[in-house]
Amino acid sequence: MPKSLSSGAGQQPHDHLLHRLHDLQSRFLHIPPLEIAPLATELDLPVSQVESVIDFYSFFHRSPRGRFDILFSNCTSCGGLTLMQQLCGLLGVQPGVTRADGMVSIDQTSCVGMCDQGAAVLVNGRTLVRLTAAQLPHLAQLVNTATPLDEWPADWFAVQDNIRHAGLLLNDTLSAGDGLRAAVQAGADQLLAEIRQASLRGRGGAGFPTAMKWQFCRDATAPEHYVVCNADEGEPGTFKDRVLLHSYAQQVFEGMALCAYVIKAQHGFLYLRGEYRYLVPSLEATLDAMRTANLLGENILNQPGFNFDISIVLGAGAYICGEESALLESLEQKRGVPRVRPPFPVTHGYLGQPTVVDNVETLVAAVHIAVHGGEWFRAHGTAQSAGSKVFSVSGDCTAPGIYEYPFGISVQDLLEACGGQDAQAVQIGGPSGTLIGRAEFGRKLAFEDLATGGSIMIYSAQRDLLAVVRNFTHFFAHESCGFCTPCRVGTPLLRKYLDKIASGHGTVYDREEMARLGKLVKRRSHCGLGQTAANPLLDLLAKFPQVYAERLLHQDYEPFFNLDAALTTTRELTHRDDAEAHLS
Amino acid sequence: MSKIRIATTSLAGCFGCHMSFLDMDERLVGLLEYVEFDRSPLTDIKHCQPCDIGLVEGGLCNAENVHVLREFRQQCKILIAVGACAINGGVPAMRNHYTVQECLEEAYLNGVGVDNPMIPSDPELPLLLSKVHPLHEVVRVDYYLPGCPPSGDAFFTILSDLLAGKEPSLPKAMLHYD
The missing domain is CATH 3.40.30.10 (Glutaredoxin)
Known part of the structure; x- marks a missing residue:
């Protein structure tokens, strides 16, 4: 079993590989080759593992970056x-x-x-x-x-923060510890019953029932249980966790403690995306204040045996680590490659122990439910999507920012609230979500219709949607972890077809091949990244076919590159310019 | 009934796919009841005439490869990319990690044991493309026969399907390599 990090629990674990690599990167502006073997020895990790981690994460470099x-x-x-x-x-x-x-x-x-x-x-x-x-x-x-x-x-x-509209969660009237006090008064069974009664579902986008997740983890017998807060908010267009972690961090951590109370965990991790590094000092201060107030630490609120503390682990620029099993791999100081599931983290998570991985917003909602009860929460939202959702609205609108509304609000209503009525299209749930046009603006934001982790990106008529979709496709090709062939090879091929079409060299044949390949990548990929990577270009094809059509050449076929230009270097090296040294 | 005419060639390949083609063994005799060969190593015909099926092994590494491939595309009703190199560039495409200049300098100027170092410039020699490309990046390809090399059974299956007027379909066992 890998070495546990519990020696540093309660503090930001300095013996975590990612943190040590962050230190080396900032001291030497790269990871010096001579530092690798001693680091591996010190952390008791194989050199190959350290090497692979350096190469996996975008924020670590083999050659020096600038000061x-x-x-x-x-x-x-x-x-x-x-x-x-x-x-x-x-x-x-x-x-x-x-x-x-x-x-x-x-x-x-x-x-x-x-x-x-x-x-x-x-x-x-x-x-x-x-x-x-x-x-x-x-x-x-x-x-x-x-x-x-x-x-x-x-x-x-x-x-x-740019909070434009606050609702159930953001209209915060809670004091530190309200959730925990309510929980220990009612007991863990009752808290779990309230979460179930509330019909709380995961806010990361997938919408798994939270009470069921906690129950499965609680029921799993093992030496340790863990709570992990997934703050690797990497889906482009999503920034609501940033605001929750900045202004509601106390509730995020209290939500983790509530989960720990139910599943009997002693250690928790906040896995924070490297891009949010600037939040670490304030988060650490919040943790310290909670320890002082006996809301973390030993015998929390004087409950004998309720021991729980939280460490922050900082990612290093890898979108895939938002996938929960890849996140656990990253926590275990490995490359962030998604695991084969089942078994699920609730039974085999961090270090193989039962682990709850919850979104930041889910944990905040849990605190409110602990205080106000499941009925209160259930009274808001829709049949299958109880409560409210914090949306991150950006793009072509007059007031981008945070909007919290009950589930079930229509896209049109949200667009009116943010001054985005001129939109020709909206990307719901980020690149891995759904692209909709005006005809669908009446649809509801809820798990039963348009599910989203919060990202709402608005595109006005002035935007070139092909450029938008090309951006998303490049993003997926860059972020593919490289584990499975359909995604590792497929996403760059999709990028290639889109680039060809966008540059005016595509034909109907290319569009058909791209669509065929897109469906293959969707069906055959190992995890959600590959399974959704083709969504933008397929949505665009289904809903805005003219965007492709107007770029296509009216001929049977066009090569992928300029053949004569491909001979330029060898023409020069051989000093040739005869007819055979050219290709038309 | 006139026979189905087949042409085959190897571009930036190793002829391994052609060797595997011969692994159809005695089934080749039965096949010859229905097919005849145009340009192919079996006939030594230099230029492809109008054909029903073109089998192309190997990717594109030089200007001559491009000319041959275009002739095949022009003359063959159905063009099949055969093997890993034709489909993805394969082993020759390993040079794509370097510039073509680095490759030529290593081979003709700086390599161990190079005598009279100079990059050859004889017009008889086709110029190298800056990168090695798969076939479908230069012409439209109708079908792909994967494998390194595709098995004799795979050749037999795809040809039998086409002769029977069916859409070719290889069973999973012929696409499973480990």
Whole structure:
């Protein structure tokens, strides 16, 4: 069995491989080869495992990045690739290539969860928001003068909550410990009964009944049980967990403690995406305050034997780690490759022990249910989707931000609330979700109709939907973990077909082959990433066929590349220019 | 009834698929009741005439490969990409991790034991493409026969299906390689 991290429980575990690699990366700007073997020895891990982890996560590098490593989000909402090109020009640097003096490197990264306040970049892991072209010369000057980040304008780093409409959860009147006090008064059986009565379903998007998950885990006999909060909010367009972790962190942790109370867990982990690293200090402070208030630690609220504490583990730029079994692998200091299920984490999770993995918002809802009861919660929402949902609204609307409404609200109503009525299309649930056009704006946001983990991305008539879908398809090809062939090979092929069509070189044949391949990738992939990766391009084909049709060439076939250009290098090397040295 | 005309060729391949084609063994004799060969290593015909089926092994690594493939596409009603290299580039495509310049310099200038180092420029030699490509990136391909190489049984099945006027379908056992 892998070594447990419990020695560091209660603190951010310093002996976790990911944290040690984060340290090395920030100290040396890469992972120096000579550090790998000693680290493996110290952590009692195989060198091969350390090597594979370094290569798996986007935020670890084999060669040095700049002293200022600037990553631009490439999301359709918080992305700023035009700004990236401009900054590259100002600083004299190519994307992905560290400047010769070692001062700066610039590259792109997947959505950083700042979709309501883009353009967003990460500078040495710190989040910079609302970046505009006007700021770039100043930013370039700060880089060139090697000004420490702490001396950069503070408002550049001021992430706002942007809560536009609060509902059941965000209209918070609870005090710290209310949920736990109610729970220990009623007892674990009664708490579980209330969660069941509430019909609470997982808020990550899949909607698994929470009470059932807790019950399965509680019923599993094992030496240890674990609670894991999935705060790897990587689905582009999703940023509601960011707000919950910033302004409602106490409730997130209390929700974990409630779960621990039910399943009899002593240790919990908050798996936080690396992009939200800036939240760590405030989260640690919240944990400390809770320990002081006896809401975490030993004999919580003076209940003998109710011992529970929480550690924060920081991811390193891998979307796939939002998949719960990949997340557990990552917690176990391995590559984030999804496990074969069953067995499910509720019986065989972290270190093979029964583990509940819950979304951030689910845990917050559990606290409210503990205080107000299942009936109260059940009274809101729809038949199959009780309670409220916190939506992250971004894209082409006047007021992007956080909107909490009871389940069952129509897309149209949400669009009116945020000033997005001019939309031609909305992407529900992020790239892995559903693309809808105006004809479907009457549909309801609920598990029984349009399920979503919270991401609502709005696209006005000015947007090129093919560019949007191409962005999503590139995202999946980049984030594929590489474990199974249909996804590892299929997603880059889908990207290739879309690029060909987008560049005006596609034919009907390419569109048909792409659709055929898309269905294969969907059906044959190992996990949800591959099973949903073709959704955007297939949805676009079904709902906006003209977007493809107007790009297609009216001929039987067109090659994938310029054949004559493919001979350029060898023509030069051989000094040839005869007829045989060309291809038409 | 006139016979079905088949052409075969190997581009950037190893002829292993052709060897496997011969693994149809005595079934080849029965097959010859219905088919005749146009361009193929069996006939030594240099240019493909109008055919019913073209079997192409190997990917595209140079300009000549492109010319031959285009001739096959033009002359064959049905074009089949045969084997891993034709379908994905295969072993020759391992050079795609390097630039073609690096490859030529390693082979003709810097390699161990190279005598009189120079990159050959004889017009008789086809120029290398910058990367090795699978067939479907240059012409439309009708069917794919996977395998490295596809088994004799797989060749027999796809040809029998086509001769019977059926849509080719290989059973899972012929697509399962471990």
